[in-house]
Amino acid sequence: MSETHATIAPGTPVFPPGRYGRRREPGRRRPVLRALLVAVLLAAMGLVAARLYTQYGDPxxxxxxxxxxxxxDSRVVVDFRVTLPPGGSATCLLRARAHDGAEVGHAEVAVTTRPGERHVTVRHEVPTTARPFIGEVLRCRPAD
Known part of the structure; x- marks a missing residue:
């Protein structure tokens, strides 16, 4: 018959002392370590988001x-307006698509503003391999 102690809750197993090693206290956690790991993860995600924003999302x-x-059947003329930093320059990618959505032509256009201006309006002819349905500007990025 095993011995029970009055301080042990009913249903809790009783182990002979020294036989099974040291037992952990139930519910012991490390909240400081967990908070530190969460803070490091959030900081890393913030740095990645900032880098991607500067690389792809420059307003x-x-x-x-x-x-x-x-x-x-062989071209489309696209008129577009570009907003740049004052006196800046950019390279814009234009695309022409057919009625079924297939790309039938594209062109890269170098755009430069005059000193002190932020906006420039450009007209460019995009050569195509078939009759286009629409002309569009995919993106503008800083000039290389």
Missing amino acids: DYQADVITYTGIT
Whole structure:
């Protein structure tokens, strides 16, 4: 018959002293370590987000299509406006698509503003391999 102690809750197993090693206290946690790991993870995610934003999401280089005209079997003329840093320059990628969505032409256009200005309006002809349905500006990025 095993011995029970009055201080042990009913249903808790009783082990002979020294036989099974040291027992851990139930519910012992390390909240400082967990908080530190969460803080390091959030900092790393913030750095990655900032790097991706500066690489792909620069709001200083924004293009808006004004109109696309002059559609023939071999070209489309795209008029667009680019917002740049004052006196800056950019390279914009234009694309022409057919009615089924397939790309039928593309062109890279170098855009430069005059000193002190932030906006420039550009008209560029995009050569195509088939009749285009739409002309669009995919993106503008800082000039190399």
